[in-house]
Amino acid sequence: MSEESGEKGAQKPVVTFLGPVASYTHQATLSAFPNSTHTLTPTTTIEDVFASVQSGAAARGVVPFENSSNGSVVFTLDLFADVQAKYPDIVVCAESYVPVQHCLLGHARSDQQHATSLSSPGNAGGAGRRAGTGVIPSPLSSGAVTPTPSIPNPTKPTARPLSDLSRITKLYSHPQAWGQCKVFLNTYLKGVERQDVSSTSRAAQIVAEDESGESAAVSSAFAAEVCGLGVLARGIEDRVDNTTRFLVIKRRGDGRADGKDGADGEWKTLVSFTVDHANPGSLAHSLAVFEKYELNLTSINTRPSGVENWNYIFFVELKGRREEGTLDGPVNEALRELDPVCRSWRWLGSWESRLPQR
Amino acid sequence: MSEESGEKGAQKPVVTFLGPVASYTHQATLSAFPNSTHTLTPTTTIEDVFASVQSGAAARGVVPFENSSNGSVVFTLDLFADVQAKYPDIVVCAESYVPVQHCLLGHARSDQQHATSLSSPGNAGGAGRRAGTGVIPSPLSSGAVTPTPSIPNPTKPTARPLSDLSRITKLYSHPQAWGQCKVFLNTYLKGVERQDVSSTSRAAQIVAEDESGESAAVSSAFAAEVCGLGVLARGIEDRVDNTTRFLVIKRRGDGRADGKDGADGEWKTLVSFTVDHANPGSLAHSLAVFEKYELNLTSINTRPSGVENWNYIFFVELKGRREEGTLDGPVNEALRELDPVCRSWRWLGSWESRLPQR
Incomplete structure (x- = not known):
C-alpha cells in the first residue's frame, strides 16, 4: 500500500x-x-x-x-x-x-531480569501480594482458573508474566482493552485498581512518567519502544487473532495511486444509503439490487440517521470495485438501480482488500 | 405494560x-x-x-x-x-x-433561590468566573454562540441555567451524556473539568456526597429526587427528542401477560441469524424472505460473530408477530424459509410496539 x-x-x-x-x-x-x-x-x-x-x-x-x-x-x-x-x-x-497484541508494560527492574527464566509458583493476586519478590506467578496459584459450578471449565491465560508483577498496584488502559484481556488480568492482576484513559498509548505515557514502578499499562510493544518501558508480559489478549x-x-478524484493498481486482488466498496421507513420492504429492495449483480455483501452497519428518531443510515460493504470516470461495471449498474429504490445513497470508495488470505 | x-x-x-x-x-x-x-x-x-x-x-x-x-x-x-x-x-x-431529559444537578443554595427569576448577563465560562455571584449567565455573554468562519450559525442552547453556575469547578457524568449536551456545556460550563463515571445516576450520587457545592452532575430529574439534589438546569440535551x-x-414460554394482549397495536419481532460468508448473496437471500411475506424490516444490526473474525451475526427487527404454539402466520412462514438460506437463526421474541404514534 x-x-x-x-x-x-x-x-x-x-x-x-x-x-x-x-x-x-x-x-x-x-x-x-x-x-x-x-x-x-x-x-x-x-x-x-x-x-x-x-x-x-x-x-x-x-x-x-x-x-x-x-x-x-x-x-x-x-x-x-x-x-x-x-x-x-x-x-x-x-x-x-x-x-492487536496487547502487552503489559511497566518499568523493568534490573534486579529481576533473570526472573524471565523462572517458573516457580508465585503470589500474584489477592491478599498474598508482596512487593518486589522477583518471583513470577503461575496461573495455578492465583485461584482464577479454579473450576466453579458456574464456570466449570475456566479459561487459562495463554500468556505468562515475564517479570514479577507483585508490586503493580495500578493499571492504566483504554476501556476496550480491559475486555480484551480478561483472562490474563483476572489471573495475574486480580483486584488491582484500574484507571481508564483515552488510549492505550496514553496509558504507556502515564506509566513511563510514574517512576515509582508500581503502575503498569495494557498497551502495545510499539508503545513500549516509544516510551522506553519494559514488556512485563506479551500477547495478553484473550483471543490471539x-x-x-x-x-x-x-x-x-485524488489520482495518487494507492496499492498495486491493476493487481488481481479482490476489491471492496463501501456504500451508504437511507430508505423510506414508511415503505415496507424498502430496505430489502435496496439490498436486493446488489445481489442481482452478484455483489456479495460482506457487512452491514446501521447508525441513527441523525435526521429523525428511529430512522437509520445503512452502510454496506461489498466485494467489487467502482471505477471513477466510467458508468460501466456491476457496482455502477447496481448503484443506478439503487437510486430509485432508496431515499439517498453515497459511494464511499473502492479499494483493494488487504485481508490476509487463509 | x-x-x-x-x-x-x-x-x-x-x-x-x-x-x-x-x-x-x-x-x-x-x-x-x-x-x-x-x-x-x-x-x-x-x-x-x-x-x-x-x-x-x-x-x-x-x-x-x-x-x-x-x-x-x-x-x-x-x-x-x-x-x-x-x-x-x-x-x-x-x-x-x-x-432522556438530561439535567444539571448540584447542591441548590438557599441564598440564591431568587436567582431563578433573574436574567441579567452573567459571567459563566472562561476567565471571568467568580464563585457564588448568584447571577445567572446568559448565552450571549459566554462567547460560545459567536459566529466564526467554520461555524457560521452556532447553535444556541435551548435550556438556560436556573441557578448561578459560577462556582461549579467539576462535572460528573456518563461519557455518552457529554456528547448529548454539547451546546449547553460549551456555552455555560466551557473548560470546566469533566470526570467520566459509570452512569448518570452514579454521577448524581457522587455530587450528593460532595458537600463543597463545587461539583455538578449531568443526570436526570429522577436522580435529583432520589439523591436530594437541586436541578440547576433542565433539558440541557442538544436534541429535545x-x-x-x-x-x-x-x-x-412464561405465560404471564405483558401488555394488552389482543389489542390492535402493531407488533414487533426480533430475529438473529448468521450466514455462510463464503456464499455470495446469502445475506441478501436471508433478508429477501422477510420481504416476501411483507414483513417490513425496521432495523438491522451487525455484531462480530464471536466465532470467527470478520464473520457477523445479524439482528433484524420487523413488524409482525410470531405466536408460540402455532406454525401459521407470516413470521413463522418467513422463518421456515430463512432456515435453509442462512447458517443459523433464532427468534428473540415478539412484543407490542410502544413507539408513540405521530
Whole structure:
C-alpha cells in the first residue's frame, strides 16, 4: 500500500492519523506509508483526520474502522454518515489490518531480569501480594482458573508474566482493552485498581512518567519502544487473532495511486444509503439490487440517521470495485438501480482488500 | 405494560433492571412495572439481568437497547447473540421508551433561590468566573454562540441555567451524556473539568456526597429526587427528542401477560441469524424472505460473530408477530424459509410496539 507521489522531488505528502504517537492507528499508518516518504501527523480526534483530508491539508488520513472482537467504530461510521455534509469529498482508498497484541508494560527492574527464566509458583493476586519478590506467578496459584459450578471449565491465560508483577498496584488502559484481556488480568492482576484513559498509548505515557514502578499499562510493544518501558508480559489478549481494521481516506478524484493498481486482488466498496421507513420492504429492495449483480455483501452497519428518531443510515460493504470516470461495471449498474429504490445513497470508495488470505 | 400475576396473593414477582437506583433503566422499569405489584431489583451489569431471568430468579428483566442519538447498546446485542449459549430461553416480551431529559444537578443554595427569576448577563465560562455571584449567565455573554468562519450559525442552547453556575469547578457524568449536551456545556460550563463515571445516576450520587457545592452532575430529574439534589438546569440535551428504548425480557414460554394482549397495536419481532460468508448473496437471500411475506424490516444490526473474525451475526427487527404454539402466520412462514438460506437463526421474541404514534 505504499504511495507514489505524482510530483517527484516535491514536498512529502502529509498523512494524518488518529494519535497519539504510538497508537495502533500510528502502527497502521506506518505500515501503509513509510515515514521516509510521507510526513505523518497525529491528530486528537477521528473528526480531525476527516477535516484535514477534506480541506486538502492532508493527502491521506488513517482512521480505525472495526475491531474483530469489539465491532465497528461508531465515531468513524458517523463521520462517513456525514449528516451535516461537512465531508462530501471523502472516500476510502485503502485498508490496513493490524494485529492487536496487547502487552503489559511497566518499568523493568534490573534486579529481576533473570526472573524471565523462572517458573516457580508465585503470589500474584489477592491478599498474598508482596512487593518486589522477583518471583513470577503461575496461573495455578492465583485461584482464577479454579473450576466453579458456574464456570466449570475456566479459561487459562495463554500468556505468562515475564517479570514479577507483585508490586503493580495500578493499571492504566483504554476501556476496550480491559475486555480484551480478561483472562490474563483476572489471573495475574486480580483486584488491582484500574484507571481508564483515552488510549492505550496514553496509558504507556502515564506509566513511563510514574517512576515509582508500581503502575503498569495494557498497551502495545510499539508503545513500549516509544516510551522506553519494559514488556512485563506479551500477547495478553484473550483471543490471539484480535485484529483492528483501519481505513485510509482521501479526497475523491485524488489520482495518487494507492496499492498495486491493476493487481488481481479482490476489491471492496463501501456504500451508504437511507430508505423510506414508511415503505415496507424498502430496505430489502435496496439490498436486493446488489445481489442481482452478484455483489456479495460482506457487512452491514446501521447508525441513527441523525435526521429523525428511529430512522437509520445503512452502510454496506461489498466485494467489487467502482471505477471513477466510467458508468460501466456491476457496482455502477447496481448503484443506478439503487437510486430509485432508496431515499439517498453515497459511494464511499473502492479499494483493494488487504485481508490476509487463509 | 402492567403485568398480571398468575398466582393471586403470591409473592410479588421480581423484576431485575440495570441499576443503580435512579438510572434511566430504573425509570423505564417503573413505567412498565409499578413498585406496588413487583419487587424491583437493580443489578450491576446488563449480563446480570440476563442471568437472573434465565435462571428464573427474576420473572422479568429490563435492559437498555437503543438510544435515538447514540444508536444500539452493543453489550445488549452481544448478550442476545449469546455465543456461549448461556441464555437460550431469553426472549423479548415488551418495550419501553424513556425520554432522556438530561439535567444539571448540584447542591441548590438557599441564598440564591431568587436567582431563578433573574436574567441579567452573567459571567459563566472562561476567565471571568467568580464563585457564588448568584447571577445567572446568559448565552450571549459566554462567547460560545459567536459566529466564526467554520461555524457560521452556532447553535444556541435551548435550556438556560436556573441557578448561578459560577462556582461549579467539576462535572460528573456518563461519557455518552457529554456528547448529548454539547451546546449547553460549551456555552455555560466551557473548560470546566469533566470526570467520566459509570452512569448518570452514579454521577448524581457522587455530587450528593460532595458537600463543597463545587461539583455538578449531568443526570436526570429522577436522580435529583432520589439523591436530594437541586436541578440547576433542565433539558440541557442538544436534541429535545433524545429517547432511549428499553426491552423487557422473560423466559420463553412464561405465560404471564405483558401488555394488552389482543389489542390492535402493531407488533414487533426480533430475529438473529448468521450466514455462510463464503456464499455470495446469502445475506441478501436471508433478508429477501422477510420481504416476501411483507414483513417490513425496521432495523438491522451487525455484531462480530464471536466465532470467527470478520464473520457477523445479524439482528433484524420487523413488524409482525410470531405466536408460540402455532406454525401459521407470516413470521413463522418467513422463518421456515430463512432456515435453509442462512447458517443459523433464532427468534428473540415478539412484543407490542410502544413507539408513540405521530
